[in-house]
Amino acid sequence: MDDQKIIKLLWQRAESVFEALAKKFGNRLMSIAMNILGVRQDAEESVNDTYLAIWNTVPPKNPDPLAGYVYATGRNISLDRLKYITAGKRDCRYDLSIDELENCIPAPALEETVEVKELGLAINRFLATVSADNRALFLRRYWFGDPVQEIARDLGLQENAASVRLGRIRRQLREHLIKEGYVDE
Amino acid sequence: MNEKVAKALSYVDEKYVTDAAKRKKKKTKYWISAAAAVLILALLFNMPSLPMTISAKAVSLASESRQMQLPDRDDYEDENAWQADIDKWRAEQKFLSDTTGETVDALAPFFTNGSAQFLSTQGSENRLWSPVNAYIGLSMMTELTDGASRQQILDLFGARDIDALRRQVGAVWESSYNDNGHEISALANSLWLEEGLNYNRDAMDNLAYYHYASVYKGDLGSQKINKAIGAWLNNNTGGLLKNESKNINLSPENILALYSTIYFQAKWQDQFKAANNTEGVFHAPDGDITVTFMNKKLAQMNYYYGDKFSAVALWLKNGSTMWFILPDEGYTTADVLADGQYMQMVLQQDWENEKWMKVNLSVPKFDVNSTLNLKDGFRKMGVTDVFEQGTANFSEITGDVPIFLTEANQSVRVQIDEEGVKAATYIEFPGAGSPAPPEEIIDFVLDRPFLFAITTESVPLFVGCVNQP
Numbered sequence A: 001m002d003d004q005k006i007i008k009l010l011w012q013r014a015e016s017v018f019e020a021l022a023k024k025f026g027n028r029l030m031s032i033a034m035n036i037l038g039v040r041q042d043a044e045e046s047v048n049d050t051y052l053a054i055w056n057t058v059p060p061k062n063p064d065p066l067a068g069y070v071y072a073t074g075r076n077i078s079l080d081r082l083k084y085i086t087a088g089k090r091d092c093r094y095d096l097s098i099d100e101l102e103n104c105i106p107a108p109a110l111e112e113t114v115e116v117k118e119l120g121l122a123i124n125r126f127l128a129t130v131s132a133d134n135r136a137l138f139l140r141r142y143w144f145g146d147p148v149q150e151i152a153r154d155l156g157l158q159e160n161a162a163s164v165r166l167g168r169i170r171r172q173l174r175e176h177l178i179k180e181g182y183v184d185e
Numbered sequence B: 001m002n003e004k005v006a007k008a009l010s011y012v013d014e015k016y017v018t019d020a021a022k023r024k025k026k027k028t029k030y031w032i033s034a035a036a037a038v039l040i041l042a043l044l045f046n047m048p049s050l051p052m053t054i055s056a057k058a059v060s061l062a063s064e065s066r067q068m069q070l071p072d073r074d075d076y077e078d079e080n081a082w083q084a085d086i087d088k089w090r091a092e093q094k095f096l097s098d099t100t101g102e103t104v105d106a107l108a109p110f111f112t113n114g115s116a117q118f119l120s121t122q123g124s125e126n127r128l129w130s131p132v133n134a135y136i137g138l139s140m141m142t143e144l145t146d147g148a149s150r151q152q153i154l155d156l157f158g159a160r161d162i163d164a165l166r167r168q169v170g171a172v173w174e175s176s177y178n179d180n181g182h183e184i185s186a187l188a189n190s191l192w193l194e195e196g197l198n199y200n201r202d203a204m205d206n207l208a209y210y211h212y213a214s215v216y217k218g219d220l221g222s223q224k225i226n227k228a229i230g231a232w233l234n235n236n237t238g239g240l241l242k243n244e245s246k247n248i249n250l251s252p253e254n255i256l257a258l259y260s261t262i263y264f265q266a267k268w269q270d271q272f273k274a275a276n277n278t279e280g281v282f283h284a285p286d287g288d289i290t291v292t293f294m295n296k297k298l299a300q301m302n303y304y305y306g307d308k309f310s311a312v313a314l315w316l317k318n319g320s321t322m323w324f325i326l327p328d329e330g331y332t333t334a335d336v337l338a339d340g341q342y343m344q345m346v347l348q349q350d351w352e353n354e355k356w357m358k359v360n361l362s363v364p365k366f367d368v369n370s371t372l373n374l375k376d377g378f379r380k381m382g383v384t385d386v387f388e389q390g391t392a393n394f395s396e397i398t399g400d401v402p403i404f405l406t407e408a409n410q411s412v413r414v415q416i417d418e419e420g421v422k423a424a425t426y427i428e429f430p431g432a433g434s435p436a437p438p439e440e441i442i443d444f445v446l447d448r449p450f451l452f453a454i455t456t457e458s459v460p461l462f463v464g465c466v467n468q469p
Helices: A003-011 A017-037 A040-057 A066-086 A093-104 A116-127 A132-142 A148-155 A159-179 B003-011 B014-022 B079-119 B131-144 B147-156 B162-176 B201-210 B223-236 B333-339 B341-346 B375-380
Strands: B031-042 B057-060 B127-129 B184-194 B213-218 B254-265 B278-284 B287-305 B309-315 B321-327 B354-364 B366-373 B404-416 B441-445 B450-456 B459-466
Touching: A003 A017, A003 A066, A017 A040, A017 A066, A017 A093, A040 A066, A066 B003, A066 B014, A093 A132, A093 A159, A093 B003, A116 A132, A116 A159, A116 B003, A132 A148, A132 A159, A132 B014, A148 A159, B079 B127, B079 B131, B079 B162, B079 B333, B079 B341, B079 B375, B079 B459, B127 B131, B127 B366, B127 B404, B131 B147, B131 B162, B131 B184, B131 B201, B131 B254, B131 B404, B131 B459, B147 B162, B162 B184, B162 B201, B162 B459, B184 B201, B184 B223, B201 B213, B213 B223, B223 B254, B254 B459, B278 B354, B287 B441, B309 B341, B321 B333, B321 B341, B333 B341, B333 B450, B341 B450, B341 B459, B366 B459, B375 B404, B404 B459
Parallel strands: B031 B254, B031 B404, B184 B213, B354 B441
Antiparallel strands: B057 B213, B127 B459, B184 B254, B278 B287, B287 B309, B287 B354, B309 B321, B321 B450, B366 B404, B450 B459
């Protein structure tokens, strides 16, 4: 079912939309939730909460693209759930990828004086400068939290090559952030 | 986990997220299709050029011809300035001619072996290829490859390094290029990239400058890009290959596609008279067929002869030459191709077996085409790595993405034409060895499978084996 039809069902308040959402986005949402939470039961609850959040926000929202909105909602719900359950202390797959990313970000950008949104928009500006392939590689690793082996397989790369490219993209991100003024002392 | 970093990513544009998710499993293999060198010889027709509209994003656009135009005296107030530019023009012409000559010498084995590889057949089909187009197409690969993948191509072309090859390609391209609106010999190249491929900008610029290639990007395998490639082929072949160009159908697995064209159109310097044409028998491999012969009576021209063939050359108004090569009785076109001696004549390399004679010439009117996959022939000539997954090294374009070449197709169409009808005659040809022609007047009747070659500045634009005119 295409995105327009799903949105139409949401606007019509048709409950069949839950099945449509699950069919179209369920696997990916489950993958995001598992990467972040690491426990199937928590992940399933997070995915169900995501469908409910979509139901509650569309309308009035009319997201385009729908997929990005659904995944972003799911990711935020999983991150909030992780914080609620363990106060951020559970070891999960997502920890590793965020740690990788954190290491390339200049310290000034992580200071309390820099708002989350400000850092997020700087990263977004950086992503606008890289190729679509590299952007997908970056986001699969750090946004979706997928393991490198899986991303490499999906994108037709050797695992080692994918790691090397990710390293290069992280260096470029660091340089970009420094250019934007987040200079290490 | 740093919560701030994790949350910051929530501000990434949802379009990027959607695209990243979609890219999952989009490409499982990375292929290049080097395809469709499309060539036309259209004699006696003036084809209108079509408007150039390509609905794909241009990464870089091909360099125009950089050849200096002959300075026109009317454009100069100062005669000395005009004379100085004339000297510059002459020096450039000499440089082009010398470099082209050296390049043709270096490429002679490629032209000879390639013609034997690609044109020899036991069957009855026509087979044609464009040596210069294959040369320029493969030379483009050197900008995209490194290591053994590049070296094998340099070795095949006898170039010591990539700079030498660039100089040679420039000279060959400029020598072959001619477009005065009536006589056209236009070479064009294009590279098509998958949208989002992380390409090396320098490599694209080098293709545009040194190989006169335009680079476009889009969603390869989509209808839109198939149509855009078709439009590009149409535009560069005068619209004469609409059947071929409308069938462009790249696979979604392709991330690069290379297209190379030559559009050639010229008039005979001494045209056939329609009233002298005849209907006659052509002894094709599958049996006799009736064809229209264009005839010249007692035309004065050079008659050429080798160990296994005889030949004549007709001049075209743009300075090009069309060679007609007929195997002697008892030999086939495959024998002549395998022997390779004819190429020495075509390339004008110290050829002495020729005599100025009166020739009664009969040439069948033909419109022949063929599509060949040159991949196996290239491999036999030593270019292997680019075709092998695992050994192909295309690092100059995409870094560490594994790419290999799946095909190297070349479509060629050659058409010669003249109106009129009249009777043809038969001839006896010299036997083995290289005797001088027996009489001052000779009949040269191409009434059985023969070879032809079209050259400009001794560069072979087309070579073909005509089994069925």
